[in-house]
Amino acid sequence: MDRPVITRRAAELGFAAMTGAFGLVIAWGAREFGVGWSPSGPEPGTFPFYIGALIAAASLGNAAVALGRDPRFAAQFLSRAQLGRVAAFALPIVVFVLLALWLGLYVATALYLFFAMRAQGGYSTPHALAVGVGLPVALYLLLEKGFQTPLLKGPLEAALGL
Amino acid sequence: MENIAQLMHGFAVAATPMHIALMVAGVLLGILVGVLPGLGAPNGVSLLLPLTFTMDPVSAIILLTSMYWGALFGGSTTSILFNIPGEPSSVATTFDGYPMAQAGRATEALSFAFLSAGFGALVGVVTITLLSGFVQSFALKFSSPEFFAVYFLAFASFVGLGGAPVMKTIVSIAIGFALAAVGMDSVSGSLRLTYGFDQLIAGVSFLVAVIGLFGLGELILTIEEGMHLKGVAARVRPRDVFRAMAEMPRHWATLLRSAAVGVWMGITPGGPTAASFMSYGLGKRFSRYRAGYGKGEPDGVIAPETADHSAGSAAMLPMLALGIPGSATAAVMLGGLMIWGLNPGPMLFVERPDFVWGLIASMYLGNLLAVALVLSTVPLFASILRIPFAIIGPVIVVVCFVGAYTVGARGFDLWLALGFGAVGFLFKKLDYPIAPLILAMVIGDKAEDAFRQSLIMSKGSLAIFWSNGLVATLMSLAFVLLLWPLIARAAGAVLRRPG
Numbered sequence: 001m002d003r004p005v006i007t008r009r010a011a012e013l014g015f016a017a018m019t020g021a022f023g024l025v026i027a028w029g030a031r032e033f034g035v036g037w038s039p040s041g042p043e044p045g046t047f048p049f050y051i052g053a054l055i056a057a058a059s060l061g062n063a064a065v066a067l068g069r070d071p072r073f074a075a076q077f078l079s080r081a082q083l084g085r086v087a088a089f090a091l092p093i094v095v096f097v098l099l100a101l102w103l104g105l106y107v108a109t110a111l112y113l114f115f116a117m118r119a120q121g122g123y124s125t126p127h128a129l130a131v132g133v134g135l136p137v138a139l140y141l142l143l144e145k146g147f148q149t150p151l152l153k154g155p156l157e158a159a160l161g162l
Numbered sequence: 163m164e165n166i167a168q169l170m171h172g173f174a175v176a177a178t179p180m181h182i183a184l185m186v187a188g189v190l191l192g193i194l195v196g197v198l199p200g201l202g203a204p205n206g207v208s209l210l211l212p213l214t215f216t217m218d219p220v221s222a223i224i225l226l227t228s229m230y231w232g233a234l235f236g237g238s239t240t241s242i243l244f245n246i247p248g249e250p251s252s253v254a255t256t257f258d259g260y261p262m263a264q265a266g267r268a269t270e271a272l273s274f275a276f277l278s279a280g281f282g283a284l285v286g287v288v289t290i291t292l293l294s295g296f297v298q299s300f301a302l303k304f305s306s307p308e309f310f311a312v313y314f315l316a317f318a319s320f321v322g323l324g325g326a327p328v329m330k331t332i333v334s335i336a337i338g339f340a341l342a343a344v345g346m347d348s349v350s351g352s353l354r355l356t357y358g359f360d361q362l363i364a365g366v367s368f369l370v371a372v373i374g375l376f377g378l379g380e381l382i383l384t385i386e387e388g389m390h391l392k393g394v395a396a397r398v399r400p401r402d403v404f405r406a407m408a409e410m411p412r413h414w415a416t417l418l419r420s421a422a423v424g425v426w427m428g429i430t431p432g433g434p435t436a437a438s439f440m441s442y443g444l445g446k447r448f449s450r451y452r453a454g455y456g457k458g459e460p461d462g463v464i465a466p467e468t469a470d471h472s473a474g475s476a477a478m479l480p481m482l483a484l485g486i487p488g489s490a491t492a493a494v495m496l497g498g499l500m501i502w503g504l505n506p507g508p509m510l511f512v513e514r515p516d517f518v519w520g521l522i523a524s525m526y527l528g529n530l531l532a533v534a535l536v537l538s539t540v541p542l543f544a545s546i547l548r549i550p551f552a553i554i555g556p557v558i559v560v561v562c563f564v565g566a567y568t569v570g571a572r573g574f575d576l577w578l579a580l581g582f583g584a585v586g587f588l589f590k591k592l593d594y595p596i597a598p599l600i601l602a603m604v605i606g607d608k609a610e611d612a613f614r615q616s617l618i619m620s621k622g623s624l625a626i627f628w629s630n631g632l633v634a635t636l637m638s639l640a641f642v643l644l645l646w647p648l649i650a651r652a653a654g655a656v657l658r659r660p661g
Contacts, residue, residue: 011588011591011592012592015588015592019333019337022337022340023336023340025357026340026343026355029354029355029357030343030354030355032354033347033352033354033355037622040350040618041349041614041615041617041618042613042614042617042618042622043350044347044349044350044352044354045354046614047339047343047610047613047614048339048340048343048354048355051336051339051340051343052336052340054332054336055333055336055337055340058329058330058332058333058336059333061329062327062329062330062333065327065329077591078386082386082387082388085385085386085388086382086385086386086587089381089382089385089555090382090584092556093378093559093580093583094580096559096560096563097563097576097577097580100563100573100576101573101576105563105564105567109560109564112556112559112560113556113557113560116552116555116556117552117553117556120552121550121552121553122552123552123553131553131557135557135560139560139564143564143568147213148216149212149213149568150571151564151567151568152567152571152573
């Protein structure tokens with residue numbers, strides 16, 4: 001059954017807490033650079049300090065609205081099925097970023113595409129291999145040869161001398 | 163008439179074989195990103211921008227603006243054929259476009275959309291041609307307080323007229339400003355808000371933010387909703403195109419009304435999305451054909467499309483003349499201008515007339531090319547959407563991260579893009595507007611500089627923002643817009659009171 005795992009209200013409150021915390025971090029960080037008046041005008045921290053305070057205040061406002069009686073906030077935010085789909089899509093992306101920083105973008109791309117097509121898309125190994133190898137090669141030719149823009153490389157490229 | 167002479171000079175700059183080739187490439191790439199889910203005009207332009215760093219600025223802006231036109235057209239294509247708006251600004255096109263396609267009138271709907279879009283863009287460019295001299299001489303009177311007032315006006319209009327919840331819009335704008343402040347302080351030259359992380363010294367790139375917020379966030383949203391593609395087969399039949407062309411003059415009232423709405427919303431930063439919705443709403447109320455709205459009425463395709471494109475092109479005027487972008491895509495391009503070493507604002511017209519008028523001339527040519535190209539390539543691009551999402555989704559993910567890396571060759575930007583992707587998803591789900599955040603990121607430093615320099619001029623007194631007629635008018639207008647939701651509510655309460 002498609003049960004709600006998170007209500008809209010919980011999501012609103014959680015996100016308002018995040019933005020509020022971000023505002024406080026900015027305001028707190030800005031104090032270090034001076035938030036007052038100096039002989040050469042407002043000090044560097046002034047503007048960010050008030051911006052941070054504004055974020056925190058508006059986040060409080062958003063939280064207050066979400067605590068109100070508006071029935072829309074009792075509705076579901078994500079169902080279990082939706083959460084599953086998002087996780088199945090997003091988690092491989094996190095792994096992709098980790099791989100990219102370790103092995104370079106080309107190798108990570110090949111592994112990620114192969115996995116997404118073979119394991120998640122249900123394609124045959126030759127199909128998944130074709131796309132998984134084809135796209136990095138195409139990117140290499142376009143970016144490194146066409147636009148002289150190097151991408152993040154790893155041990156494999158070093159071994160191949162690229 | 164000086165403008166006309168300048169424009170002719172611009173055509174000489176724009177109409178070289180190299181630039182025409184860039185326009186064709188840009189439009190085709192634009193249609194591609196417009197058609198693909200998750201990629202749209204703002205992040206398409208963001209992905210391409212790093213590749214233009216070494217190009218001549220005129221060629222670079224022609225490539226990027228052409229991509230923008232293509233993306234606007236591509237967005238309308240998927241709205242009509244698949245009921246999936248490729249761009250937020252083409253949501254209103256689905257209301258009548260998709261019913262038309264279902265009724266077997268897909269070609270007609272597409273033709274109406276493209277032709278009215280072309281008309282809207284033309285009106286937008288003509289407006290720019292006529293007004294740019296005026297805006298430029300007006301803007302040359304500006305000093306720091308006026309510039310800050312105009313920036314403030316831009317953000318106030320987002321709060322007042324954007325349609326999103328007010329406090330959420332404020333959070334979005336302020337987060338953008340806060341991110342813009344990270345790194346080097348452009349007035350004192352000191353570093354701030356880096357919290358001891360070396361990665362933050364260079365600041366947070368707005369390009370990475372756009373790629374994450376719009377690109378990855380949009381993809382996650384598509385996944386969450388489950389991809390349902392029920393496409394209507396599209397074969398463009400020339401006969402239907404000509405029939406639509408012959409019928410266009412009958413919709414003159416809608417065309418003119420929508421173009422006016424679009425130009426207004428493009429110049430005041432309401433943006434193309436607000437313009438298309440407003441134009442559709444007005445059409446539904448006032449059009450001769452209003453009875454058929456929502457059931458597959460060509461007039462209901464013409465209204466949003468004309469406004470969308472006239473707003474999209476008119477948004478270039480404040481971007482060039484004042485340095486204030488009227489849409490998220492214009493914000494990205496403005497950032498590009500600064501990266502190419504140009505200084506957007508009134509002096510741009512004086513210092514680089516070849517750039518400004520070359521761009522304006524290329525807008526005429528690019529839009530004509532775009533209409534022709536999009537009509538001839540629709541079947542090809544529609545077939546791209548038949549590629550299963552299991553392939554195209556991950557491919558777009560890779561393109562987004564590769565794009566984020568090319569911005570500054572920093573591995574840290576991959577994490578940033580991922581983080582912005584998650585935030586973008588939550589923004590969309592919880593009705594926080596994204597465009598104001600991008601605008602604030604791009605012009606944040608300039609707005610802060612203007613504010614600080616004004617205060618230095620006045621030795622700390624805020625009265626400088628009301629010190630002459632011009633700046634006082636701008637500030638007052640901004641406050642009216644800022645408080646507009648309250649004013650409208652109060653006015654509504656008074657009007658509803660019986661007696």
